[in-house]
Amino acid sequence: MGTGTLHIDLNALVDNWQVLDRQSATETGAVVKADGYGLGAGRVAKALAGAGVRTFFVAAVEEATALRATLGQDPVIYVFSGHMDGDTQTLSDLGAVPLLNSPEQVSRHQARLPDHPFGLQIDTGMNRLGIETYDWSPEMSQDASLVMSHLACADEPDHQGNKDQLKAFLDMTAGLLAPRSLAATGGILLGPEYHFDMTRPGIGLFGGLPFEGAKAVARLDLPVIQTRTVKAGEAVGYAKAFIADKPHTIATVAGGYADGLIRALSGNATLYAGETPCPLIGRVSMDLITVDVTHLDTVPDHLTILGPQQSVDTLADAAGTIGYEILTSLGHRYKRSYS
């Protein structure tokens, strides 16, 4: 087989949700935007719903279509981008709930879907999405099913920004009757004062930092297509980026930057033959990578790049990025298997 296999461990996903759920006394939702962080929103959401998740979050209403089809009518689906021009019909058809981000969105929603539920996102200092302090009045939250904001620095527990945003959130929402939500994965780990009525973990469910104890959810095995021996002085791959200093055995492995093994991994990443590390050498090409397997007694039929041996964050470090980007870049050529 000429493409890798992406195994998605739904039990590990559910375990991660349960551990995060137990950290707070409030409802724990699940963020499944970007096709469930690259792992398949439908499958992921179905497993989570089976474990008791009642509230899901996506980035855009387009993402809610597939979710509603898999989940049925019961779960609540919130849309972070709110009520955009052009969203009205889909929001209405799906019964998805927009998190309104601006006075314009509030007016649009009132004008077009006056009886349809809504939540509000307020800006507490991140300056990305949400109603600004100067546009905000607590009366806006009358009939809102959720008032939420998002933390910019929750992955750094000691960052002053967390306390500043918590204070701003408390100030803006004091005395409100609507349920409140501030914490994503990082916010859950900051402690109970960040939990309010609903938490919204994403990355932690999928095995990523800042949830240190997360179980690996994705395992990616890449087939070895060919092996060869190169002599001292021979070069491997584009731009002759690797030049052998002694004889090496090189495995050519299916998977490249078109599959989400981003080019910044060139010359830096590690693959695994079972537990044995094997360095990626030379450039990552579109469909292929080359790996040094000189030290192996036998070359296996596949090498593992994500799994218990190597988390999405360790792989991300090798490329100077974050686990979120590695996961959401995983390509569409892999054979996907769920267990």
Ligand SMILES: *Cc1c(COP(=O)(O)O)cnc(C)c1O
């Ligand atoms: C992506 C996102 C989340 C989930 O964040 P994680 O860090 O993945 O847990 C929660 N809330 C909002 C507004 C988001 O954009």
